[in-house]
Amino acid sequence: MKLVIHRGTKEIGGSCVELDTGSTRILLDLGMPLVDEKREPFDSNKLKNKSIAELIHCHILPEVSGLYEGQRRGIDAVFLSHAHQDHYGFLRYINPEIPVYMSPGVRILIEISDIFIPTKVNLRNITTFEMRKPIPMGEFVVTPYLVDHSGFDAAAFLIEGDGKKVFYSGDFRAHGRKKILYEKMIADPPQGVDCLLLEGSMLGRENGQYRDEKAIEERMVSLFKAKENIAFVFCSSQNIDRIVSIYRAVKRSGKLLVIDLYTAYILDKLSTISKHLPQFNWDEIRVKYFRHHADVLASTKQKGLLYKYKESKIEITEINDNKKNIVMLMRDNSIFRACLRNLNNLDGAMAVYSMWEGYVTGKFRDVLAEYQISYEYVHTSGHAVIGDLQGLTRAINPGCVIPIHTFHPQDYPSFFTNVRLAEDGEEIHV
Ligand SMILES: [Zn+2]
CATH class of the missing domain: 3.60.15.10 (Ribonuclease Z/Hydroxyacylglutathione hydrolase-like)
Incomplete structure (x- = not known):
């Protein structure tokens, strides 16, 4: 051969x-x-x-x-x-x-x-x-x-x-x-x-500080329990192991996980393969409709999903009123920066970076500094x-x-x- x-x-x-x-x-x-x-x-x-x-x-x-x-x-x-x-x-x-x-x-x-x-x-x-x-x-x-x-x-x-x-x-x-x-x-x-x-x-x-997904979950539980304001977790929505770790940490700390339509859609589609993946209609999960994701879905045959996920929809006012209890899944993009502009009082807010740290840009650090958001790196390879x-x-x-x-x-x-x-x-x- x-x-x-x-x-x-x-x-x-x-x-x-x-x-x-x-x-x-x-x-x-x-x-x-x-x-x-x-x-x-x-x-x-x-x-x-x-x-x-x-x-x-x-x-x-x-x-x-x-x-x-x-x-x-x-x-x-x-x-x-x-x-x-x-x-x-x-x-x-x-x-x-x-x-x-x-x-x-x-x-x-x-x-x-x-x-x-x-x-x-x-x-x-x-x-x-x-x-x-x-x-x-x-x-x-x-x-x-x-x-x-x-x-x-x-x-x-x-x-x-x-x-x-x-x-x-x-x-x-x-x-x-x-x-x-x-x-x-x-x-x-x-x-x-x-x-x-x-x-x-x-x-x-280097192996890094966290040896496995369990250690990631444990660290997030302590971070989420101690937080005084909203936490943004930066992670790929296609890293399903990590989404599960985050979900479990949110649930164990009595908080609410806010995901976007893209993430809700991925988890929904993958439910045909595993019934254990967190879903948009689970108690601790809500879905934030960002314009870009809604437009993309509306332009496909999947349009009906915008109605399906509506039962879990969360508006920015509700996020603002309940920030202390919210963990929001994010990626470093214009949606994140628009979201920050719509939130009031970010004192004590934190960013948990949960993907390879090589992706962190100077611009991202500047945004966190501008809004005085603390940074913590919680990732395993x-x-x-x-x-x-x-x-x-x-x-x-x-x-x-x-x-x-x-x-x-x-x-x-x-x-x-x-x-x-x-x-x-x-x-x-x-
Ligand atoms: Zn590879």
């Missing part, structure tokens, strides 16, 4: 792996990079007004023959590990005849992003899979494994073909709300794996710490470990045995 990591041997983001038996070719993920060649944040404006050929020419799109729209189809299928842009962002360019396999939760999140984010992926040929159910694909059999990650319904893949086995870890961790999945994998790992493609986001990074990466590797005991999704591949040999360092685009014979 031939294996090519088109991108990801030396960076986090833009993951793309090709496997080829000679007669069947599949791809695992097709992400947008997070950084450019200077390690500066990748600017998606670079994609504007460029043809696929131009994007390949300037090394933005990986050169994979038979993958893209307008080319003769040469790829049998793409398997997507999870709904983060650094794994699926470039799928908008593929030949629409190529089926894209993903979990039902990933499909929902991608379709929601297509509604709310202007740069649509617009997939036309989606097949959803069941975890641990092998998928025959030409000379390959691909088995998805549900993993614990900050991305919902995320998968690792076992790929069997040509008498060889490759295990692609995808992005995962062992300290989220579904850590049981990691324990299950360690207790009963796939056998006879020749090659493990192992993510290493946490190599070269979506990626496995080194000890858990080692635990998985020991359990699988692969013929070789190939670093992927890491800025520190050269550190792998000090933590793992049988490391095989790869280059982007290099052909590896498994």
Whole structure:
């Protein structure tokens, strides 16, 4: 079996792996990079007004023959590990005849992003899979494994073909709300794996103050209980583990969680997959209608949802009257700044930043300073710490470990045995 990591041997983001038996070719993920060649944040404006050929020419799109729209189809299928842009962002360019396999939760999140984010992926040929159910694909059999990650319904893949086995870890961790999945994998790992493609986001990074989602929840309970005014929690609405941690902390501290329409919509759609996710009509939850989200929903076939969620609608006057009891989910954008202008007396208000701190901008800090809002960072990574990466590797005991999704591949040999360092685009014979 031939294996090519088109991108990801030396960076986090833009993951793309090709496997080829000679007669069947599949791809695992097709992400947008997070950084450019200077390690500066990748600017998606670079994609504007460029043809696929131009994007390949300037090394933005990986050169994979038979993958893209307008080319003769040469790829049998793409398997997507999870709904983060650094794994699926470039799928908008593929030949629409190529089926894209993903979990039902990933499909929902991608379709929601297509509604709310202007740069649509617009997939036309989606097949959803069941975890641990092998998928025959030409000379390959691909088995998805549900993993614990900050991305919902995320998968690792076992790929069997040509008498060889490759295990692609995808992005995962062992300290989220579904850590049981990691324990299950360690207790009963796939056998006879020749090659493990192992993510290493946490190599070269500090573990941080909070070791798991439980610690996040506990810290938020104490913060929410002690607060004297409104708390804004900054978090991605697609980080479902974190939304659950926040919801549980709000409930335990006797407060009210105010979410926006976008978040209400995500949780509503995902209720078909899990009945345990907090919903707009639960006692401790209210929905604030911001104009932008309402306009977006009104422009789709989902218009009726604006009426459905109305029973939980909260107005700004009610928020103003009840600030001490309110925890409001936010993102750092113009909606937040408009919201601040409409609230009176923010003495003792706090901002709880619950996503990677690298996203904090100077402008955001200025806004907090202007309104004298205190800042607290409460976050834990979506990626496995080194000890858990080692635990998985020991359990699988692969013929070789190939670093992927890491800025520190050269550190792998000090933590793992049988490391095989790869280059982007290099052909590896498994
Ligand atoms: Zn990733």
